[in-house]
Amino acid sequence: MAETQPDAVKLDGAGPVYDQIRRAIRDLVVSGAWPPGTGVPPEHALMEQLGASRMTVHRALVQLAREGLIVRRRRSGTIVASPPASHAMLDILSIPEEVEQLGQAYSYDVLARGDGRPAAEVAERFGLRRSDKVAHLLVLHRADGKPHVLEERVIHVAAVPGVAGEDFAKTPPGDWLLQHSLWSQAEHAISAVGAQAEEAGLLAIAVGEPCLLVERRTWNQDRPVTAVRLLYPGPRHRFVGRFGPYGQI
Incomplete structure (x- = not known):
């Protein structure tokens, strides 16, 4: 010790x-x-x-x-203490664990990646400054070979410099960040949206089909670490949180 x-x-x-x-x-x-x-x-x-x-x-x-x-x-x-390993509704989710808890086999593909300053639409979507240096990733997670969730994520290079040399071939970005970065604050929102054409194609659902959009941003002190949008096909998923008067249990 x-x-x-x-x-x-x-x-x-x-x-x-x-x-x-x-x-x-x-x-x-x-x-x-x-x-x-x-x-x-x-x-x-x-x-x-x-x-x-x-x-x-x-x-x-x-x-x-x-x-x-x-x-x-x-x-x-x-x-x-070690970081808690639970994955309730408002916790930082490990998607591989989420899939395995369903009794299904997990797999994923990094569909696209861009490093450097964000494009205007990416900056607007994630609330970034155009001067920020980020790794921008699109990842499709699968359960038993079928689309489970579509992840779009930006990682701030200043907060996580190791991301520049990581190809995420063995570990998906979310789990890699849990192992290689620290966070002290998180902002978490869930909303209902209709699938756009590109998203629908990747998730193998109809255009406009209801989806659950989980958006999360994390900071270490006042430094942003990552921002992610997780798009789940609505009919296949629900989020459950159990809590008492002093928080989640």
Whole structure:
């Protein structure tokens, strides 16, 4: 288990001390400076480094554990948590897992790719600046050999520089991003649309057939990571989320 140094935790002086500690550790986790499995400094070390009381440090760590960013273990200490693997309605979906959960065989093809500054229509569709450098991909995912979902995605090269050398021959873009990038915020929308001619041809459905359009954008802090449009043939799919008064369960 990798160890961290308490002096990496820097307070910004804004607001209650426990919340400054929480934000400082959260930023180290989200930025990747403290990757999953990294040992978080013990309470006494943070108390000494930051000049904070035990109660203040304890409160910050308890909140981070509630947010799922760290795991506290009585004997082995506190570590940075791994990203959750669940895939409920508003989670970041792994399409291969989605298909496999249906008991079907997954496959995919990268139909098109363009790297560089986006074309005007792509910039408008995804809310990009024309100066942004992106990888623009069109991917068809299949279940048992039949079209399952059509994915159109842009990946910001500045946030994910490794995308320039990746051909996605072995791993589809969404799953590759889950393995090679970090995100701290996501915006997620679902709407009903009719299939356009090109989309209908790729999905093997009639023009105008109802589809579910899932649109998602993710950021790491204030830096955009990716934006994606997932087009599902409507009659074949539904999204289910189970939740309670404190969120999804």
